[in-house]
Amino acid sequence: MLIARVIGELVATYKHPSHEGRKILMVQPLNLDGTNRGVAVVALDAVDAGVGDKVLVTTEGFCACTSVGRLLQPIDMAVIGFIDQIEILSDVS
Amino acid sequence: MYLGRVVGCVWSTVKNRNLEGQRMLVIQPLTPELANTGQRIVCTDCTGAGAGELIYWVRGREASLAFLPNEPATDTTVVGIVDSVHVKSAAAPEPPPPAAPAPAPPAKGRKPLRKAS
Numbered sequence: 001m002l003i004a005r006v007i008g009e010l011v012a013t014y015k016h017p018s019h020e021g022r023k024i025l026m027v028q029p030l031n032l033d034g035t036n037r038g039v040a041v042v043a044l045d046a047v048d049a050g051v052g053d054k055v056l057v058t059t060e061g062f063c064a065c066t067s068v069g070r071l072l073q074p075i076d077m078a079v080i081g082f083i084d085q086i087e088i089l090s091d092v093s
Numbered sequence: 094m095y096l097g098r099v100v101g102c103v104w105s106t107v108k109n110r111n112l113e114g115q116r117m118l119v120i121q122p123l124t125p126e127l128a129n130t131g132q133r134i135v136c137t138d139c140t141g142a143g144a145g146e147l148i149y150w151v152r153g154r155e156a157s158l159a160f161l162p163n164e165p166a167t168d169t170t171v172v173g174i175v176d177s178v179h180v181k182s183a184a185a186p187e188p189p190p191p192a193a194p195a196p197a198p199p200a201k202g203r204k205p206l207r208k209a210s
Contacts, residue, residue, distance in 0.1 A: 008180035015173030026125050040125045042094035042149045051181045061155040074151045074159035074172050077094050
């Protein structure tokens with residue numbers, strides 16, 4: 001799973017039927033210090049996230065399909081939670 | 094899923110039987126600002142996207158699930174044609190530079206050539 005921030009939304013009229021009725025979000029993966037990590041990706045929304053939210057993104061197909069509630073469909077990324085806080089223990093290396 | 098643009102198509106006469114009848118497109122991955130990123134790839138297509146169109150594509154085993162009950166041997170499939178991308182500028186990965194840089198202070202002991210209006 002990735003820590004990411006929702007930076008926008010896609011509008012797609014013609015798409016696979018399994019993507020109908022779900023928001024399609026642009027999410028930017030983040031490092032632990034909040035800097036960008038790679039290129040933004042597209043994920044289906046399973047928790048009603050909005051632009052600016054810090055979220056948890058799964059990048060595994062089975063997990064993404066089940067969280068959206070559409071098994072055996074071409075979905076490989078989904079937003080599956082909001083992140084309120086990240087705590088890192090400094091004395092554990 | 095990833096954002097991309099159709100930049101070409103691939104013709105193949107001898108291929109896996111499950112791939113027969115599949116369109117194969119050359120896709121250039123894009124950033125949300127629609128700048129090119131990474132290497133071009135070949136995707137199968139379930140949407141009928143044409144040259145130059147903005148699309149999004151799926152990677153992995155799920156790519157072949159777009160064609161159920163057939164499961165062609167593909168690991169990337171175009172699953173949607175993108176009409177528009179709305180990216181909030183404040184949350185964009187690269188914030189735009191300030192509109193106008195602050196004017197440099199005049200050199201010491203010398204008057205500026207022209208008074209700023």
